[in-house]
Amino acid sequence: TLVRSSAASDVYKIHVDKWVYSESNLPTGYALVFSNFKVQEINAIEEYLTTFSGYKKHRPVKSSMRTAEYWYETASKSARLNRNLRKMLDHLNVKGRVTFAGNEFKVEKITLRSK
Numbered sequence: 033t034l035v036r037s038s039a040a041s042d043v044y045k046i047h048v049d050k051w052v053y054s055e056s057n058l059p060t061g062y063a064l065v066f067s068n069f070k071v072q073e074i075n076a077i078e079e080y081l082t083t084f085s086g087y088k089k090h091r092p093v094k095s096s097m098r099t100a101e102y103w104y105e106t107a108s109k110s111a112r113l114n115r116n117l118r119k120m121l122d123h124l125n126v127k128g129r130v131t132f133a134g135n136e137f138k139v140e141k142i143t144l145r146s147k
Contacts, residue, residue, distance in 0.1 A: 059088040059105040061135065062113065066100045068141040069126075074100045076124055077139075084108065084116045113137065 066077060077100075081090055086108030094101040106113060114132055117139055121128045127142040 059086075059107055060110075062104045062106070062110070063093070063136040064090075064102045064104045064117075065136065065138045066102075066141075067138065068098050068143055069100065070098075073124065073126065073141070077120065078102075080120045080123070085112065 064081070066074060069077065074095075078090075081087065081102070081104060084106065086106040088105040088107060090102050090104045092100065093103050104113075108116075110132060114130060114137070117130045117137060121130070121139070129138075129140045129142060131138045131140075
C-alpha cells in the first residue's frame, strides 16, 4: 500500500506486512572514480552523468592523466546508479567493470595490452 504523508516533504510510506519503509526524494552523495579512460572519454562520461534519472549535481574532486573522481548527488538508489553506469559503458562502446562499496563506485576501463 502506498500512502502519501501529510508532511510538506515528499516522503512516501510503503506498508509491507507490519513494517513501514520510508523513502524520501533527498539526494544521496556518491564518489565516482573512473580509471584508465582517455580525456575524450571522460568528457563524454561527464555528459552522461547529467542525464541519469535522479541527477541533482556533481563536481570534480580529483583528476589525473588516466583517473577522474567526482562527487555525485542523486535522488536515485545505488542499484539504479549502478545500472546507469553499466549502460553508459555499453553506449560508449567501452569494455569496463563497475564495482560498488560504501558510497563509492569504481568504473574501470578494461584495456587489452598488445604483446
